[in-house]
Amino acid sequence: MYIEITEAVSNYICNHADIGYESRYKQERMGFLFGTESNGKIKITKAVSYKGGLRSRSSTLFDGNKFTQRANQLMSMFRKAWIGTYHTHVEEDGELFIGLSEEDKESFMDDPIRVGLIVAIWATDDPRIPRQGQKRFLAVKQMGNTNYRYSISGYLITKHGPRLAKLKVI
Ligand SMILES: [Zn+2]
Numbered sequence: 001m002y003i004e005i006t007e008a009v010s011n012y013i014c015n016h017a018d019i020g021y022e023s024r025y026k027q028e029r030m031g032f033l034f035g036t037e038s039n040g041k042i043k044i045t046k047a048v049s050y051k052g053g054l055r056s057r058s059s060t061l062f063d064g065n066k067f068t069q070r071a072n073q074l075m076s077m078f079r080k081a082w083i084g085t086y087h088t089h090v091e092e093d094g095e096l097f098i099g100l101s102e103e104d105k106e107s108f109m110d111d112p113i114r115v116g117l118i119v120a121i122w123a124t125d126d127p128r129i130p131r132q133g134q135k136r137f138l139a140v141k142q143m144g145n146t147n148y149r150y151s152i153s154g155y156l157i158t159k160h161g162p163r164l165a166k167l168k169v170i
Helices: 009-024 064-078 100-111
Strands: 002-005 029-037 040-047 083-088 116-125 137-143 145-158 161-165 167-169
Touching: 002 116, 002 145, 009 029, 009 040, 009 064, 009 116, 009 137, 009 145, 029 064, 029 161, 040 083, 040 116, 083 145, 100 116, 100 145, 100 161, 137 167
Parallel strands: 002 040, 002 167, 083 116
Antiparallel strands: 029 040, 029 083, 116 145, 137 145, 145 161
């Protein structure tokens, strides 16, 4: 089982990460993912930001019922299945956390979703960042005099918890 996301989705979630990164004190951002699942592949074709909740650097506090309501609304609007959520991790004090926190693991199990994406972002010219890996997708965007560097990780939600899966951008 692997995860495919379109280039438009990749650009959308990276742009959303930028907005959080550039806001005062830096902030996490999150949203919904829509798409299809067939033949061992999950394909994500649409991402939509979630505007609700109280955002801080490393979390978003939100009402789970409102969040699910919004997902259902978007599903009927786009006629696509709600397949996952994404949120961003921003660099803090020179560290970039690209993995899952305990809160991430728990929150992924709360919703009827198949995929959780993490977009980690750091403004740095260090080519070793983010850490390379077989499964994660790395992207770099030039921003003025520096680069924004991203790592996108895709987790399949199984009944035993989230599992890192291979992510392809098409
Ligand atoms: Zn997280």
